[in-house]
Amino acid sequence: MNFNNIKFRKGIRGSDDILLEDKKHIAFYGRSNVGKSSSINTILGRNNLVRSSATPGKTREINFFEIDETIFFVDLPGYGYARMSKVEREKLRKLILWYVIFSDVKLRLNIIVIDARRGLNDFDKELINIFREQGEDIVLLINKMDKLNQKEKSKVEKDIKKEVGADLKIIFFSAKNGKGKEEFLELL
Numbered sequence: 001m002n003f004n005n006i007k008f009r010k011g012i013r014g015s016d017d018i019l020l021e022d023k024k025h026i027a028f029y030g031r032s033n034v035g036k037s038s039s040i041n042t043i044l045g046r047n048n049l050v051r052s053s054a055t056p057g058k059t060r061e062i063n064f065f066e067i068d069e070t071i072f073f074v075d076l077p078g079y080g081y082a083r084m085s086k087v088e089r090e091k092l093r094k095l096i097l098w099y100v101i102f103s104d105v106k107l108r109l110n111i112i113v114i115d116a117r118r119g120l121n122d123f124d125k126e127l128i129n130i131f132r133e134q135g136e137d138i139v140l141l142i143n144k145m146d147k148l149n150q151k152e153k154s155k156v157e158k159d160i161k162k163e164v165g166a167d168l169k170i171i172f173f174s175a176k177n178g179k180g181k182e183e184f185l186e187l188l
């Protein structure tokens with residue numbers, strides 16, 4: 001797949017007219033620093049489209065990237081960043097839940113990004129349950145696979161498949177070396 005026309009539209013922290021546009025949302029969730037922004041850059045083939053950073057807590061708004069006038073890639077803030085104030089963390093959590101439950105998005109593919117070395121946390125599981133209840137599609141993107149050796153890779157692949165139900169699509173991925181990118185693009 002070739003993306004010809006990619007543009008940053010805006011970052012929102014609450015209700016906005018952009019949510020009324022008739023476009024499919026490909027939305028990226030996950031703990032802070034798992035590589036949501038990096039994954040979007042890799043998938044879209046643009047190194048610096050989305051700001052990513054070694055400092056967790058980089059993304060604080062819900063950022064919308066418009067692709068070929070038909071799709072939004074949605075980069076969400078990370079959750080569970082310990083060094084953020086409790087108030088700010090709670091605010092981001094509410095913002096994410098508002099987008100997930102109340103924003104009235106009609107068509108959405110939900111990508112939960114996980115660090116291969118860390119596994120799923122409670123908020124990942126909470127989101128999975130909500131998407132299941134809402135009847136929405138979920139993909140688990142197991143990122144940073146490049147950091148594992150062969151033995152660790154086999155273990156992670158086995159453990160994750162055991163932990164989540166067969167209704168979830170799992171993609172083993174690396175934003176760094178592009179592993180899993182083709183498999184991801186087939187979903188769009």
Ligand SMILES: Nc1nc2c(ncn2[C@@H]2O[C@H](COP(=O)(O)OP(=O)(O)OP(=O)(O)O)[C@@H](O)[C@H]2O)c(=O)[nH]1
Nearest residue numbers: 033034035036037038052053057058059078175176
């Ligand atoms: N080795 C390796 N590093 C990665 C990979 N993906 C992301 N990183 C690094 O992980 C750090 C965090 O990446 P981001 O893309 O900013 O993570 P994020 O999930 O958007 O973080 P927040 O916006 O803070 O929630 C950066 O230093 C990236 O270079 C990967 O697949 N492999």
Ligand SMILES: [Mg+2]
Nearest residue numbers: 036037058059
């Ligand atoms: Mg980010």
